[in-house]
Amino acid sequence: MGSPVSFVFSRMAACGGTSKNKVTVPKYVWDFLTKESPTKLVKLQDENKVRILIDGETSEIYVLRLTTEAHVAGNGLSLARKALKALLKETEKELKKSQRFHELGGCMAFSDKSMEHAAAELHYRGGQAAFSRGQHSVGSRGLPGGSRDSRRDELAAEDDQENQCPICLGEIQNIKTLEKCRHSFCEDCITRALQVKKACPMCGRFYGQLVGNQPENGxxxxxxxxxxxxxxxxxxxxxxxxxxxxxxxxxxxxxxxxxxxxxxxxxxxxxxxxxxxxxxxxxxxxxxxxxxxxxxxxxxxxxxxxxxxxxxxxxxxxxxxxxxxxxxxxxxxxxxxxxxxxxxxxxx
The missing domain is CATH 3.30.390.130 (Enolase-like; domain 1)
Structure with a gap:
């Protein structure tokens, strides 16, 4: 390996520029395409005699690079790039339709394997509960005495929610309230959650210091x-x-x-x-x-x-x-x- 200084200068000299063989795509679109419709991607590569590789990424996008076989015509790369952009646009439309379907159906995937996904599920359930209470309240106001009954039901639901552990969704046992964010859980539930990730499952606030697995000799x-x-x-x-x-x-x-x-x-x-x-x-x-x-x-x-x-x-x-x-x-x-x-x- 060369000296650190020469390496820095070589990288600086390579900075900048754009290329006609590259396409940027939002990560969620590319991930959806490769997971749900990989055959479409394979077909595009076979028909256009190209290979598509991830050439880089940011927090929101992938940079895709197209490479062609030597015998492909001069405009082959341009045509392949247009075909890829059309496929990505079609995929984005399919993804939006899929998202709307899940929103209307009230569907949401939940994984027992990751405590990080639990927070999203908790927010979703909380939103459902609020929506249900709102529907009940609107329906009751049209009936004699309904407003009073509705308010009583709402207060009862709020009391139940305060006594409910956001992790196990049961009544809180041996309440444990986190010091910084004041969210409360069963003592056993939050103890296990913090062993997986030292952060509040509700708001994500960290407790303690996160340590990764980066090689120690860098x-x-x-x-x-x-x-x-x-x-x-x-x-x-x-x-x-x-x-x-x-x-x-x-x-x-x-x-x-x-x-x-x-x-x-x-x-x-x-x-x-x-x-x-x-x-x-x-x-x-x-x-x-x-x-x-x-x-x-x-x-x-x-x-x-x-x-x-x-x-x-x-x-x-x-x-x-x-x-x-x-x-x-x-x-x-x-x-x-x-x-x-x-x-x-x-x-x-």
């Missing part, structure tokens, strides 16, 4: 370049972050203990302004808590057992906008702080 190197100006932050210099990991062997907390993983070097950029330095401090916290990276399968190459980003999005290019993980991107510093907050990383 380094986070920081330098500043006053002559390198990022689009949108031309008044400031640039903070250059370099993450360096040597190769190693997966531990018990990783997907395949005992299997080797290769080393890697990643470079990211922040504007050297007050907000950029605030994000830098949060990045340091996340790195120290082993949350910045994990070991898994690369989204871009499909290679397993490698070091990958762990849902804290970094700007790995200087220019090119969000599609190429670069600047300008006016809301990036705000968005990444929200991602960090979701992992319990904040200033306080």
């Amino acid at each position: 380094r986070m190197l920081i330098s500043k370049d006053s002559s390198l100006l990022l689009p949108g932050y031309e008044k400031y210099g640039t903070i250059i972050i370099q993450y360096v990991f040597p190769p190693g062997i997966q531990g018990a907390e990783h997907p395949n203990p005992g299997i080797r993983y290769p080393g890697t070097t990643r470079v990211a950029y922040l504007p050297d302004c007050a907000e950029g330095n605030k994000v830098l401090a949060l990045f340091k916290k996340a790195f120290d808590q082993r949350l910045t990276f994990t070991i898994g399968t690369s989204m871009t190459t499909g290679r397993p057992n490698v070091i990958t980003w762990n849902d804290i999005h970094h700007k790995t290019n200087c220019t090119g906008g969000p599609q190429l993980f670069g600047y300008p991107d006016p809301t990036y510093l705000t968005r990444v702080q929200e991602e960090l907050r979701a992992k319990g990383i904040s200033e306080d």
Whole structure:
């Protein structure tokens, strides 16, 4: 591996630019297409003699890259790109129809395997209860004495809800109220929930410190370049972050203990302004808590057992906008702080 400085300069030289063989797509659309209609995608690739790969991602989108076989006509790539965009548009329409169907039917998937999904289910049930109470109230007002009966029923329902554990949905046993958010649960229920994730199942507020499974032998190197100006932050210099990991062997907390993983070097950029330095401090916290990276399968190459980003999005290019993980991107510093907050990383 070359010196850190030469690596940084090589990455800087590669910043920016767009390509006619790339298409951006919202993550929810691509995930729906590959899960529900994979045959359509295979058919498109076969008919147009192309391969479609994920070339990068942001918090909301995938960047898809199309590659053609050598003997394909010159306009083949353009036609394949148009076909892909048409398929994505069709998929988005199907997804919206599916969502409307589930909303009308009152359907919502619930997984016992993930306590994180429980919060969404709890909000949904609470919304159903409020809707049911509202319907009952409207219907009662048209009857003599109905308003009084309706209000009594509403108060009774509210009392029942206050005594109901949001996790097991039964009457609260040995009430336990969380200190910061004041949400109450059965003591056994919340104890088990916090063992899975140290956060309130109702509001997501963190309790304790979240620690990830990022390899422990990595380094986070920081330098500043006053002559390198990022689009949108031309008044400031640039903070250059370099993450360096040597190769190693997966531990018990990783997907395949005992299997080797290769080393890697990643470079990211922040504007050297007050907000950029605030994000830098949060990045340091996340790195120290082993949350910045994990070991898994690369989204871009499909290679397993490698070091990958762990849902804290970094700007790995200087220019090119969000599609190429670069600047300008006016809301990036705000968005990444929200991602960090979701992992319990904040200033306080």
